[in-house]
Amino acid sequence: MLNRGKYLLIGGAAVLASAALVMAALAAPTTIAPPSSTVAESARIDELVEGHLKWAGLPVAGASSDEVFLRRVYLDVIGVLPTAAEARAFLGDSDREKRRKLIDQLLERPEFADYWSLKWADLLRIKAEYPVNLWPKGAAAYYRWVRESLRANKPYDQFVREMLLATGSDFRDGPANFYRAVNKKDPQSHAESAALLFMGVRLNCARCHDAPNTKWTPQDNLGMAAFFGQVKFKATGEWKEEIVYVDPRQTFNNPSGHKPVTPKFLDGAEVKLETGQDGRAVFAAWLTTAENPWFSRNIVNRVWSWLLDRGLVEPPDDMRASNPPSNPKLLDYLAERLAAHHWDLKQTYRMILNSRTYQRSSEMAGATPAGDVNFARYLPRRLPAEVLVDAMSRVTETTQTYQSDIPEPYTRLVDWPAVKVADGSITSPMLELLGRPARNTSQELERTSDLTARQTMFLLNSNEVERMLREGGRLNRLKAEAHGGTVVLSRTIIEDLFLASFSRYPTAQERERLEGLMNARPPAQQLEAARDLMWAILNSPEFVFNH
């Protein structure tokens, strides 16, 4: 287990986090579809993926080993590495169902909610500073609501409706921040935000001109905006607090012509709002149905891209006729199953994770771009910034500090996992350098998994990495043991480090070479040698990549 106790006892947000944990312990377990249903669903996914590859004449990779699967599924589902003990237990388990059982366990761990709150905080732009300026209290309230929704596995349609229909104080009513997390708080921005997040549709270009790529016109943009024309804001006595409310007397006027605009859905149907009717409710009712062509496809495509590193529609938030899915049948199938499971998003994760497709090896002789686009293998990816920092901290047994110097009130999180930093304005230079998204937009592309030259240099040589090597509890514990025989010492260290970092035992050849290198150093340099080994691990592609 992650050192959760330690994290929770220290730091500013500890009280909140503990409260969430207590709630997690008291809540009833979420319903899990029977294994047989998942098996059939995963098999259907594989059938559709493999059918497509076969039709295209593309070879597929073999299955991943238990070691590779273990590390991969922890990183992908809960954003942390398995501990050495967890790795030993899983690798030694002879249960044929152990992968399926592990997936179920991971989906119920509190870190699941932490990790996916990070994803949603990116998309919803939870950030105190520029450009959305939620301010620290708004960011905290929004994040708390997101995390609690994910922990409770709130049905996805309800999750979206609570945002669309939110009113109240941005500091107290979390989802009300949906209407504040835009660059400009006008109906067109709200419509563009809703379209991008919940439909994967980019309406922003059509604000000013016809967008031939997407077919949307300024009239479509305005028609959507008209559902949000009654949203208003007012200040309170508290500095920077705002109340989001609906004024049903308002209509949305065309900003250039000043004429009222009739609300229009993106499928072209126009609506006349009744007196006193909340336009947002009309839009939400149209959106959150199984029949809506965008709603379920958008979210299952995103989940697919989060786990497989590439959407069936890619970029995953750019759905349009001129950017068709690579496998339309699969997209339709996933969407249909989500609605059938009453919007239980965890079941979407579960059926993908249990598929052969997800569990394929990343190694493949003759991998081709065409095969990669069609999921012939698992695509290796650099660990996300937060996950990488947490993995480095965990392997070295060190802690990190994050802070925001602007705006007030300042925040300082001591001994805190990066994945759980709620507010995009709370950060560290290391996190920025490793590619934490700026939350400038709600677009998926803000988080990249490409490795940059600068990141490589940072890992090779930086004060931060040197500090981790120097202060790391794991190695400093060895100081006390360093009087024992050096061969025994080396063997223990190497095995422990490999399990904690790579989720596998060292091979005989690796063991031999590393022991040779350690034994070549005099006894007084054993600790230094162990640090050099730790450095080498942090700089190996096997550590930096999920594969």
Place this chain on the structure above:
Amino acid sequence: MAKWNENWMDANGEGLSRRGFLGVGLGALAGLTLGRRLILPAVGQVTAEEATSATAPAALPAARAKSVILLWMGGGPSHLDTFDPKPEAGDAYCGPLKKPLETNVAGIRISELLPLLAKQADKYSIIRSMTHDNNGHETATYIMQTGTLPSSDLSYPAMGAVTAYEFQTGGRYTGLLPPYISLTNSLGRFSEAGFLGPNYQSFATGGDPAAKEFNVQGLVLPRELTDQRVKNRMDMLQAVNTLGLREKNDPDLGVMNEYQRRAWELMQGEAPQVFNLATEPEELRKKYGMNKFGQSCLAARRLVEKGVPFVTVNMGGWDTHKENFEAMRRLLPVLDGGFATLLEDLAGRGLLESTIVVWTGEFGRTPKIEREAPWNGGRSHYGTVFSVVVAGGGFKGGRVLGASDEKGEKVKERPVYPWDLSATIYQLLGIDPNGKLPNPQGGMAARVTPALPPKTKSGGLLKELVA
């Protein structure tokens, strides 16, 4: 230096020679992303090549400048206490700073706390009518650094990131050092790379150039890492790097080995030298000022000498809500030594002709002093009018452009907007202000100077100041 790296390269089975490598450098490294995202652009996405070729450089005047040094005064310095003194406005405005200095250019006066800069006024011009009317740090920083107004969807790159992008994709900068360097920290207010992404984020050195050892993250090895220790580490890496070797042909994993090889070369090459300020004469170092800002200015000159196109020196502490004049007595001598010596030094080396120096913060400060507690003589944010200083790289010296009114509260003549300044800088650098950048949202390309909202005011290019 030790030869270990050559062994290591051999072990990877690739004979990339030192010489062959040196021609590539970290500059090119940043562009060398072999990740599959770039191999497989989405339908309709504008690639870097398309965006570049779409520019029309024909009508553009020849480039005058090769580099920019941006002296960024985070927090927003008072214009009245620096380059737009108003002793005639009275005590309520100028406070204790009542005796501005005549400079070496007749008719130009600046703050009495900037005596060294007063002797260099022939080298710079003062814009006293900069305006954007925004009083929020984060938004004003974005406006001044990008030369654009906040838009409903895109977050623009800072001038430094645009310059890095244009110089690299255009082949004008192929040096080893990163193209966009911040001394010593990033801004923190917004992401300088904007939509250009992490490859164009400014490289923040960290460390302290005034300290005995200027420890630059990722470029200068800590002293305790001896050649032997580095060799030990590389041996260990080779022994655990089995996945990297096995997947040598996988673009995603192979790129890491490639970057590592080149990064080590850079660390052993010119990088440690350029950041080793101890090789400068002691007297010159003292003239710059033995403080973070002064020594950062010196480091900036050394980087520009090596061809680095954009260097930002960040100096904070200007957010003087409280006790403004105590802060001025502390900050202005530091500014004076660093800025004045930088101009003199660049000019003496013949570098000022090709180097633009810009001095600005995100805004100015309220001209009327806030006397009451808790401010005790403080000044607040003020974006309505403030001063910017430009020098070199095609900018004339010894001029004043525009003016504020008698109390420094409003633009009196020739308003200058942030996009007027950024477009002029781009043009002097040979970057088409109307050129195109790759737009991550697909479809149309984004412009270097974006289409601003209708009715946005502009004073036009700063033709009066371009020699």
